[in-house]
Amino acid sequence: xxxxxxxxxxxxxxxxVATSRIILEGNGFEVQTASNGKEALELLSRRxxxxxxxxxxxxxxxxxxxxxxxxxxxxxxxxxxxIMLTAFLDRVRTEGPGPFExxxxxxxxxxxxxxxxxxxxxxLAKIEAIFKAKKIVPG
Amino acid sequence: xxxxxxxxxxxxxxxxLFKLSWWPVRIRWGAAxxxxxxxxxxxxxxxxxxxxxxxxxxxxxxxxxxxIYWHFSRPDHGQPRSPQKCRQLxxxxxxxxxxxxWALMYxxxxxxxxxxxxxxxxxxxxxxxxxxxAALAFCTALLxxxxxxxxxxxxxxxxxxxxxxxxxxxxxxxxxxxxxxxxGFWAGTACLTVGLMGSAVSGLRQQIHAIVRRGQAxxxxxxxxxxxxxxxxxxxxxRDLKRVLExxxxxxxxxxxxxxxxxxxxxxxxxxxxxxxxxxxPESMVREKVVEVERSPLNKRVIQGEPFVTGQVTATEMFQFxxxxxxxxxxxxxxxxxxxxxxxxxxxxxxCEKPDRFDPEEVNFFRLxxxxxxxxxxxxxxxxxxTVMSGERTWFMMKVAHNLRAPLAGMLSxxxxxxxxxxxxxxxxxxxxxxxxxxxxxxxxxxVNELMALSRNRxxxxxxxxxxxxxxxLARRVQRTFQDKAAEKRISFRISLSGALPDVRGRxxxxxxxLENLVSNAIKYTPAEGSVDxxxxxxxxxxxxxxxxxxxxxxxxxxxxxxxxxxxxENAKATEDIGTxxxxxxxxxxxxxxxxxxxxxxxxxxxxxFVVHLPIAAMPAG
Numbered sequence: 094x095x096x097x098x099x100x101x102x103x104x105x106x107x108x109x110v111a112t113s114r115i116i117l118e119g120n121g122f123e124v125q126t127a128s129n130g131k132e133a134l135e136l137l138s139r140r141x142x143x144x145x146x147x148x149x150x151x152x153x154x155x156x157x158x159x160x161x162x163x164x165x166x167x168x169x170x171x172x173x174x175x176i177m178l179t180a181f182l183d184r185v186r187t188e189g190p191g192p193f194e195x196x197x198x199x200x201x202x203x204x205x206x207x208x209x210x211x212x213x214x215x216x217l218a219k220i221e222a223i224f225k226a227k228k229i230v231p232g
Numbered sequence: 233x234x235x236x237x238x239x240x241x242x243x244x245x246x247x248x249l250f251k252l253s254w255w256p257v258r259i260r261w262g263a264a265x266x267x268x269x270x271x272x273x274x275x276x277x278x279x280x281x282x283x284x285x286x287x288x289x290x291x292x293x294x295x296x297x298x299x300i301y302w303h304f305s306r307p308d309h310g311q312p313r314s315p316q317k318c319r320q321l322x323x324x325x326x327x328x329x330x331x332x333x334w335a336l337m338y339x340x341x342x343x344x345x346x347x348x349x350x351x352x353x354x355x356x357x358x359x360x361x362x363x364x365x366a367a368l369a370f371c372t373a374l375l376x377x378x379x380x381x382x383x384x385x386x387x388x389x390x391x392x393x394x395x396x397x398x399x400x401x402x403x404x405x406x407x408x409x410x411x412x413x414x415x416g417f418w419a420g421t422a423c424l425t426v427g428l429m430g431s432a433v434s435g436l437r438q439q440i441h442a443i444v445r446r447g448q449a450x451x452x453x454x455x456x457x458x459x460x461x462x463x464x465x466x467x468x469x470x471r472d473l474k475r476v477l478e479x480x481x482x483x484x485x486x487x488x489x490x491x492x493x494x495x496x497x498x499x500x501x502x503x504x505x506x507x508x509x510x511x512x513x514p515e516s517m518v519r520e521k522v523v524e525v526e527r528s529p530l531n532k533r534v535i536q537g538e539p540f541v542t543g544q545v546t547a548t549e550m551f552q553f554x555x556x557x558x559x560x561x562x563x564x565x566x567x568x569x570x571x572x573x574x575x576x577x578x579x580x581x582x583x584c585e586k587p588d589r590f591d592p593e594e595v596n597f598f599r600l601x602x603x604x605x606x607x608x609x610x611x612x613x614x615x616x617x618x619t620v621m622s623g624e625r626t627w628f629m630m631k632v633a634h635n636l637r638a639p640l641a642g643m644l645s646x647x648x649x650x651x652x653x654x655x656x657x658x659x660x661x662x663x664x665x666x667x668x669x670x671x672x673x674x675x676x677x678x679x680v681n682e683l684m685a686l687s688r689n690r691x692x693x694x695x696x697x698x699x700x701x702x703x704x705x706l707a708r709r710v711q712r713t714f715q716d717k718a719a720e721k722r723i724s725f726r727i728s729l730s731g732a733l734p735d736v737r738g739r740x741x742x743x744x745x746x747l748e749n750l751v752s753n754a755i756k757y758t759p760a761e762g763s764v765d766x767x768x769x770x771x772x773x774x775x776x777x778x779x780x781x782x783x784x785x786x787x788x789x790x791x792x793x794x795x796x797x798x799x800x801x802e803n804a805k806a807t808e809d810i811g812t813x814x815x816x817x818x819x820x821x822x823x824x825x826x827x828x829x830x831x832x833x834x835x836x837x838x839x840x841x842f843v844v845h846l847p848i849a850a851m852p853a854g
Contacts, residue, residue: 108642180641210644
């Protein structure tokens with residue numbers, strides 16, 4: 094299969110999952126989806142993605158963050174780029190990590206954080222940038 | 233013990249009287265040497281008299297004075313001088329002086345001799361310092377001794393003593409008539425002295441007593457006034473019910489000088505009385521004790537509006553916990569109802585160990601206090617209710633906003649997928665309507681966001697004013713946030729800082745949100761090719777932030793409503809359909825929180841200037 098990369102989308106909102114899949118697939122990525130942390134771990138154990146889109150609030154308010162921290166401690170996944178999505182940390186800026194540091198301290202486990210509703214163009218640009226930086230070779 | 237003014241303290245008054253009665257002791261030290269000097273001079277001059285007897289009298293005076301000095305100058309174990317002690321001091325001195333003068337008089341010729349006048353001295357002394365009756369008794373005793381001496385001399389039972397100078401008897405043997413007239417004269421004079429001085433002094437004494445009593449009453453009144461003021465102060469400034477009551481009971485206990493004060497509050501159904509605050513009472517009496525109104529006829533009576541006062545806690549059947557009262561040795565109890573607009577909300581109680589402690593005047597003062605306490609209770613309760621209500625409202629707003637955001641985000645994501653053609657081509661008309669749908673959904677999202685911001689500001693914990701914001705950082709962040717949007721609209725957007733500016737009060741995020749809302753409005757309502765300027769400068773202990781634009785302006789009619797939630801001016805609605813009417817409400821909310829002042833100047837069609845005066849952050853200590 095010749096795609097630009099393999100992305101795992103984890104969100105409990107089916108509409109967000111569905112639209113993310115359409116957008117990412119429409120832009121040439123291979124996509125798998127999970128609706129909670131447990132499902133995500135199962136999928137991760139089967140095949141490691143190139144990047145993960147992860148919602149913050151799922152069953153619990155911090156399920157997404159909990160998963161991200163867990164993966165950062167796992168030697169196999171600690172280099173997995175994660176982009177977090179949230180509808181609720183409304184003071185968190187997409188422009189920069191400043192306020193984000195305020196919330197998480199210095200060891201934030203993710204590459205970037207986007208506020209929902211997603212700005213498709215910014216999200217795609219960020220994914221491209223991460224792939225470029227990490228020299229992820231599609232395939 | 234409550235401080236009472238010194239001049240009104242009876243202890244101090246007795247102390248003064250004691251000192252007054254003490255000075256003759258000091259003078260008397262000179263009496264014996266003086267007498268000896270006179271004896272020596274008289275002998276040198278050739279007067280013949282029994283000098284040894286005079287020396288004995290001098291020795292008697294000295295020994296007597298020593299005895300008084302020894303007895304009365306000992307420390308009194310810190311006890312204040314009592315009236316008895318003062319009288320004893322005067323009495324002993326009068327006795328010594330009386331005997332000494334009697335002896336001197338006898339030795340110098342008896343009642344008809346020159347020294348008979350000396351008996352008036354102790355009489356005057358006693359009349360001044362002792363009550364009239366005691367003075368009279370002393371005077372009578374002295375005159376009796378004088379009379380007996382005179383009679384004894386006349387009848388020869390007592391040898392006549394006299395002074396002899398150059399062979400001549402200065403005071404010849406008394407003739408009975410001369411003796412009688414002399415005695416009569418001196419007795420009359422002595423009685424007159426006692427009468428006149430006694431009545432004058434007792435009049436003065438009564439006046440002094442009246443002044444002392446008035447002074448004491450005034451001190452009590454002053455203290456009560458002070459207590460009322462401090463209670464009013466607490467009622468006005470403290471909103472926590474427990475603290476208000478604790479201050480009130482402590483204050484009232486002190487001012488009434490009782491063992492303790494309690495506040496019992498009536499439950500909603502009026503069946504139970506619970507101790508809400510107490511001062512000076514044993515824990516066992518107060519802790520978790522609940523009085524059942526039905527089981528306590530006394531409390532029931534008080535709740536019906538009648539004050540209760542007893543000076544002897546014996547009628548135990550009146551008290552549900554009567555045994556606790558007697559265990560604490562409380563004998564006097566005063567209960568008055570806490571009444572508010574004719575409704576009884578509880579009972580204020582005073583307890584004292586002394587029997588029959590509360591007089592009608594004190595009951596009146598206590599009722600006044602009860603009214604104040606009732607007002608305090610009501611104030612604190614009202615404030616509590618308002619706080620709870622406003623907290624609930626804020627919480628509800630936050631919850632609603634949160635729950636609206638998730639579906640809105642989903643909706644907008646779907647719209648975007650459709651509009652961007654991921655699901656197949658759409659025609660122009662469809663595209664136009666999807667665009668409108670997107671716009672409306674985004675308006676709603678903005679509204680939700682701002683509602684959240686507003687409720688978050690209300691929920692924000694204290695300490696906002698303790699935080700500080702660096703203006704250079706603030707300016708940089710606002711510049712970065714708006715530069716693209718301004719460029720898109722071809723609006724010139726500049727931020728300038730004049731000179732080095734101090735930090736301002738408030739968290740960066742809070743101050744930033746306030747400024748963002750102002751700049752966002754300015755850009756939104758300024759047409760293309762216009763300009764938006766933000767200027768920071770220092771002015772009179774504040775930092776002045778000016779946000780000026782060349783936009784549509786604010787009509788004069790809209791200005792009074794400008795900071796009201798959900799208000800939007802007509803020209804604003806016509807220009808921009810996305811808008812919530814919450815932006816400036818948030819600005820106002822934050823400004824109030826930080827103690828900032830906002831001034832608006834605007835001309836419709838020409839532009840608007842918002843000026844915010846932000847307080848400079850307090851310099852960190854040290």
